[in-house]
Amino acid sequence: MDFRLNDEQRMMIETARQIGESFGLEYWRKLDAAKSFPTAYWKAVCDAGLCGVALPEAHGGSGLGMMEMSLIVEALAATGGGSTVGQLFMINPIFGGVSISRFGNEKMKKELLPRIISGDLNCCMALTEPDAGTNTLEIKSFAAQDGDGWRLNGRKIWITGVESAEKMLVIARTKKLQDSTSRTDGLSMFMIDVKREGLTHTPIDKLGTCTLDSSSVFFDNVRIGPDELIGTLHKGWRELLDVLNTERMVTTAGLVGTGELAIKLAVDYANDRKVFGDRPISSYQGLQFPLAQCHVDVESARLLNYKAATNFDMGLLYSNEANAAKLIAAQAVARATERAMQTMGGMGYAKEFHVERLWRDCRLFRFAPVSEEMLLNYVANHELKMPKGY
Structure with missing residues (x-):
């Protein structure tokens, strides 16, 4: 490379x-x-x-x-x-x-x-459901055939950006599980209007990522036209994976940039701060070593994400790298923002010094868009060839 x-x-x-x-x-x-x-x-x-x-x-x-x-x-x-x-x-x-x-x-x-x-x-995607979580194949939202289109009923949760969106990518079942040849059979994707009869949403009050709303979304007999199908009817699972795995890459890139910013803010603060004499606190190894370790960890996530992105662009397999990079990045940046706050002491807790926002926002990505436990399951099952335990 x-x-x-x-x-x-x-x-x-x-x-x-x-x-x-x-x-x-x-x-x-x-x-x-x-x-x-x-x-x-x-x-x-x-x-x-x-x-x-x-x-x-x-x-x-x-x-x-x-x-x-x-x-x-x-x-x-x-x-x-x-x-x-x-x-x-x-x-x-x-x-x-x-x-x-x-x-x-x-x-x-x-x-x-x-x-x-x-x-x-602006767009959003309605995938996650209250009773399915990251187990996408268990979603219950159902689009029943209605003439040349469909009628959608169901509920989604933790949907990002609904308030600002005009279009919503919706993933729903179009075939009952009992009528499907496999658990992946019968999933379809649709691109519909957010402002449509029968579609309602309510905001979720949350800790961070406050500039983008999160919502519960409800579908009550929502009409979907035939020209709103994305991809292949009943065969949307494999196509959805291309959307989800590219989602991993931009998530990781955002985290890498966050880690870089948090470390910079901490180093700049430590270089200016003098408490015990004329030497800046950044000269103490008790502060240097943790930040240096955070830097190395963030760089590792960056490089693995580059490999995932390069493989994708070359038409090679990339999902292993995309998932692993997201796992490393979420954990590394959680540590980096925490360490940046610790380096700054009380001022790291103050909103005017910005790190607390980075810390609040990045915490989401240890369980979203997919949790680190599910990512470790993926690595164990697909790369280590260990038996599936769920």
Whole structure:
């Protein structure tokens, strides 16, 4: 693998850094307090062409890959946005862009992709259910055939970005389990309007990631048209995995940028802070060693994510690397933000020093979009070939 960045990649990183720095940490602190979607920020990202980096040129994208998207997300996260940046890319160019560009019909591609890329259209994905959690194959939301379309009934939970979204990628059963040839048979994907008769949602009050709402979503006899099917009827499971595994990559990139930012804030603070004489507290190994270990761990996650992204872009198998990178990143950044707060002492607990927001936000990703326990199950079953215990 060649780790040298080309001129185009370096230019994208620099553009992302300039955008991130133009908004800065205070922008995010205020939006976090107000629980407001970062509308101006996302529009700036899209206006610079960064949202569509991995989406087709024919519809306004750059036609590049997940490697470039990962580099952009890292840079944006490291300049203030933190792990929330990964979620912004997750709900729009991944849930919306990847699903439509890879599996959508030509009408969807023509009408929706340019609007996603420009930032005029936000998306979300309704997958998780209260009684299924990460066991996606046990979801109960059901889309029954109704003429040339379907009628959807069911409930979803912890759906990100519903309030700001116009379109929702919905995963539902279209065939009862007892009528299916396997547990993966009978799942389908649809791209529907958020504002539609029978679709309601209520917010969930939560600890962090406050600039993106989380909601419970209810479907009461929601009509789905025939042109809203994404991919193959009843065979959406394998297609969904491409969406979920690319989701892992942008999540990891956002975490890597968060770790980089938290460590920088801690080091800058420690270099300025003098308590015991004229030497800065950063000279003490009791502070140096933990931060150095955090840096090494974050870099390890970064490199493994690069391998996942490169494999994806080359058409090679990538899910093992994508899942492992997300596992390492979530754990490493949890430690990095915790250590940054500890380094700063009482000021690490103060909102004006920003690390507490990074700490609150990144905690989500130890169990979302998939928990570390399920990721370890995946590694044990698929890489170590150990028997499945659940």
